[in-house]
Amino acid sequence: MLDAKLFRSELADTAARLLQTRGFKLDVAKLEALEERRKALQVQTESLQAERNSRSKAIGKAKAQGEDIKPLLAAVDDLGAQLEQAKADLHDVQNELQSIIEGVPNLPASEVPLGADENDNQEISRWGQPHEFAFETKDHVDVAAGLAQGMDFERGAKLAGARFVVLQGAVAQLHRALAQFMLNLHVNEHGYTEAYVPYLVNHDTLFGTGQLPKFGEDLFHVQGATEKQVPLSLIPTAEVPLTNLWRDEIADEEQLPLQYAAHTPCFRSEAGSHGRDTRGLIRQHQFDKVELVWLVKPEDSMAVLEQLTGHAERVLQLLELPYRKVLLCTGDMGFGSCKTYDLEVWLPTQNTYREISSCSNMGDFQARRMQARFRRKGAKKPELMHTLNGSGLAVGRTLVAILENYQQADGSLKIPTVLQPYMGGRSEIKAS
RNA sequence: GGAGAGAUGGCAGAGUCCGGUUGAAUGCACCUGACUUGAAAUCAGGCGUGGGUUCACACCCACCGGGGGUUCGAAUCCCUCUCUCUCCGCCA
Incomplete structure (x- = not known):
């Protein structure tokens, strides 16, 4: 939510900026x-x-x-x-x-490139060399199928429906190892406070981070057994509960910055995504993610975005997965963001980079909705915080990247070095 | 699931029965000033949030868990929801 002042004293200018940057007509x-x-x-x-x-x-x-x-x-x-x-x-x-x-989106920061869609995004950097395979590569679905059928989409569909999966055996273990590795890294080395949060949240919470009222159809909604119970929704990302931790509160200046990390499942209805990424684990109704959230003073938020993105990059680097960093253009950014970096991991079978993390500075956009504030020492008036969030990383998509990048000619899978301690010291998963 | 008690400012805690200069006593915390070499103690003053009008000074409105109602007037009465606590039952 933008400052109401922008709709009064600076209405014409605000309207022009919204139209130019986000194609949003006011x-x-x-x-x-x-x-x-x-x-x-x-x-x-x-x-x-x-x-x-x-x-x-x-x-x-x-x-x-x-x-x-x-x-x-x-x-x-x-x-x-x-x-x-x-x-x-x-x-x-x-x-x-x-x-x-x-319903008005956030105004992009001045350094964000103008553009209409992902074609206008700006590549910032690349890390790692895509591996040259001496054999014909299989996609992650086929790789997993050769590992004791560790990825079972038929059963997922039977149990719940399309876009659900069952993982078993070593693949399930690898999935868990990834989440553990990521969370440990951020908590032990990057200074985040580990948090366990509700997976169902109320509508005030969803309003705070901007999912409601405009994007309700992206969510799964849960009605209690009785009419009178308050409606809840499954979280689409841990950003929602983590950021809302400080909704309707005023922090002391010295409590900032606050940084939280959580590993949670995420639920997205994927309405409007029919036919997109139907094969495999890329786009599911339920997936796990390790999420990073910062609550900071306004003057720090841009520097923290770099730091936060660096933390997500570190996961990819330690897993030795080639990736690139992209600065999203004005037209491709999320509703509440003023600046977003996407990290895209190399997928050999798609011969391209695919999004695996998105790190955003939301400025005071969410804080204003949430009334999440802080008071500077000696100051009378509280000020809005700035909020940031980023995936560090999406666990399911990281699993995809590992299955595809670490596959071997004989159908086995090499385990990245940093994950081996989480896999009982094993260095590979044998083909079945 | 059953029975009961409660929710007031950063915290603690009056006020609620018997509605009226109560945005709310008092204490603590905090800020400013005085005293002091400095500190403590003491004294004086200040000290919630959101919104509106205004160049400004200032003035006004709303808020005592949320929503609704009664009334000229509600922290106070009524309805409803949420949350917390105690006891019993059940349970990972």
Whole structure:
């Protein structure tokens, strides 16, 4: 959510920037009209309230002194109805304004390249050399099939439906090893606080990070057994619970920065993705991810984005997976982000780089929705924090990358050195 | 699942029965000043959040877990939801 001031004093400029950077059309005339109406109604409502308050006070005083309050009551007779009407009108206008403002994406940072879609993203760097295979490579589905059928999509479909999988044996173990390795790295070496969080969250929480009200159809929603229970939704990423840890709170300056890491499952309905990445583990309704979240002072957030991205890169480097780092253009960035780096891992069978991590500086966009603030030492007014998040990494896609990059001619799989301690010291998974 | 108690400012804790100058006593914490070589102690003052009008000074509105209601007026009365605690039952 952007600062309401941008829709008042700087409306024309804001609209121009949104259109230029995100192709987002702001209805300036409508906003101006609504704002004008809002101002008039709010002034009217508040002055009616002020009048009611003072008259009620007078009645109280008169009554305490034993005077006759009947004439005073009569004088206040029609105030109630007037006030009720003004309140209702104001409420309507404010709701309308609010729903427009809530739907406006964040403004990109000035250094973000202008562009319409992923074709305009800017490659920043590449790390590692894609391995030359002396044999015909199999994709991760086929590699896993040769490892005691460790990846079972038929059974996944039987149990739950399309885009679900069952992992078994050494492949399941490798999946777990990856998550453990990543979480340990971030907690032990990068200073993150490990967190275990709810996988179901309420709508206030989803509003805070920006999933609601606009992107509800990307989520799985859960209704309790009784009508009266509050509706919950499965988290699409641990960013949601981790960032919301500080919703409606004011931190002391010295408590910042806060950094959290969590390994959680993530659930996405993938509505609108029919036919995309239908084969394999790339796009599932349920996948695991190790997520990194920072809550920082505004002046630190850009530097922290570099640091955070570096932490995700470190995972790929230690796993010796070739990747590239991409700065997303204005048109390809997420709704709430002001600057995003994607990390893309090399997949030999697709002969291309595929997204495995996305690291974003959300600026104060989420903090404003959440009212997550901090107070500088000696300052009176609290300020909004900046929030950042990044995958470090998506576990399922990392498993894909390992199956494809570490496959051997005989159908076995080499285990990356750093994972071997998590695999009982084994250096390979034999073909079955 | 059954029975009961509760939710007030950064924290603790009055006020709620009997609605009225209560945005809320008091204590602690915190900030500023005085005293002190410095500190402690003491004294004086300050000290919630969001929003609106205004160039500004300032003024006004809302908020006592959330939502709704009664009333000229609600922290206080009524309904409802959520959460916390105690006891019993059940359970990974």
